[in-house]
Amino acid sequence: xxxxxxxxxxxxxxxxxxxxxxxxxxxxxxxxxxxxxxxxxxxxxxxxxxxxxxxxxxxxxxxxxxxxxxxxxxxxxxxxxxxxxxxxxxxxxxxxxxxxxxxxxxxxxxxxxxxxxxxxxxxxxxxxxxxxxxxxxxxxxxxxxxxxxxxxxxxxxxxxxxxxxxxxxxxxxxxxxxxxxxxxxxxxxxxxxxxxxxxxxxxxxxxxxxxxxxxxxxxxxxxxxxxxxxxxxxxxxxxxxxxxxxxxxxxxxxxxxxxxxxxxxxxxxxxxxxxxxxxxxxxxxxxxxxxxxx
Numbered sequence: 001x002x003x004x005x006x007x008x009x010x011x012x013x014x015x016x017x018x019x020x021x022x023x024x025x026x027x028x029x030x031x032x033x034x035x036x037x038x039x040x041x042x043x044x045x046x047x048x049x050x051x052x053x054x055x056x057x058x059x060x061x062x063x064x065x066x067x068x069x070x071x072x073x074x075x076x077x078x079x080x081x082x083x084x085x086x087x088x089x090x091x092x093x094x095x096x097x098x099x100x101x102x103x104x105x106x107x108x109x110x111x112x113x114x115x116x117x118x119x120x121x122x123x124x125x126x127x128x129x130x131x132x133x134x135x136x137x138x139x140x141x142x143x144x145x146x147x148x149x150x151x152x153x154x155x156x157x158x159x160x161x162x163x164x165x166x167x168x169x170x171x172x173x174x175x176x177x178x179x180x181x182x183x184x185x186x187x188x189x190x191x192x193x194x195x196x197x198x199x200x201x202x203x204x205x206x207x208x209x210x211x212x213x214x215x216x217x218x219x220x221x222x223x224x225x226x227x228x229x230x231x232x233x234x235x236x237x238x239x240x241x242x243x244x245x246x247x248x249x250x251x252x253x254x255x256x257x258x259x260x261x262x263x264x265x266x267x268x269x270x271x272x273x274x275x276x277x278x279x280x281x282x283x284x285x286x287x288x289x290x291x292x293x294x
Contacts, residue, residue, distance in 0.1 A: 015156070029137060032152055033076050036133065040072070041065050042266035044126045046256040050267075051118045053251040054110055060118035068127025075134040093132060093278035096124050100243045100275065107185050107246045126267075129274045132281040133158070139284070153212060153220060157205060158280040161230035162272050164204040165197035165237045172196020181238070186245045189238070198234045205230035221291040229283055229291055236279050237272040244271035 018031050048060040103111060114121045136158065139151035173193020181189045209226035212218040221229065244267060248256065257265020 168200025
């Protein structure tokens with residue numbers, strides 16, 4: 001747990017430094033995109049490595065990683081705002097999300113789509129689902145000469161709402177966890193830990209909003225509304241994490257990698273973002289104006 005805590009702090013420091021140093025050269029968005037693309041590419045590579053270890057799954061091609069990077073690069077640098085939030089991408093993410101949730105009902109069965117099309121499956125599971133973060137990252141407010149890029153603030157908020165669910169789950173689940181949520185998939189997860197995770201996510205999300213809005217002066221969400229908006233994201237982060245556990249169990253692996261002490265690999269780092277990213281995009285699309293009033 002000590003290694004996990006130190007790694008978590010170190011990763012947040014890295015993210016902060018990338019945004020801060022990038023801001024000096026007016027490339028904070030581009031630097032953050034590069035970091036995100038690197039993590040997603042590494043996670044996708046780890047997923048393909050897991051897939052190769054699952055009986056009956058064909059050998060995936062690394063071309064899926066190139067396709068994922070091409071999708072994110074095109075959405076970030078060239079696509080208009082309407083394309084980044086196109087209904088096809090949103091509906092696609094909802095359908096893929098529904099499929100991923102269905103895996104939790106039969107965790108010992110290998111999905112037929114994964115058996116036959118592992119390259120496409122990995123592309124849909126990671127870069128396609130996480131493309132919602134690109135749309136959020138490119139959010140702007142204002143008009144013409146007064147336009148400001150505000151997307152990075154909201155991307156960080158999504159990460160805060162998601163990852164502090166994990167933190168709260170550890171803090172409350174380890175000492176108080178008695179009732180297991182999915183013992184056949186992830187024996188360590190408990191209902192007590194989930195409750196603590198939701199509370200921690202809401203609390204830190206509200207604190208983050210307060211720092212931006214009242215301490216820094218950014219036109220961000222009202223703190224208590226940011227906390228409320230974080231709750232559905234926190235809820236979805238739990239099955240999102242369990243989905244990766246299904247894949248690891250099918251492959252007979254404990255972690256997706258060993259690059260991050262106490263956490264595992266890049267896939268272990270962002271697995272909970274898979275379902276929360278599209279959900280965050282939908283929430284911000286329909287409720288952001290309400291969340292900023294007050």
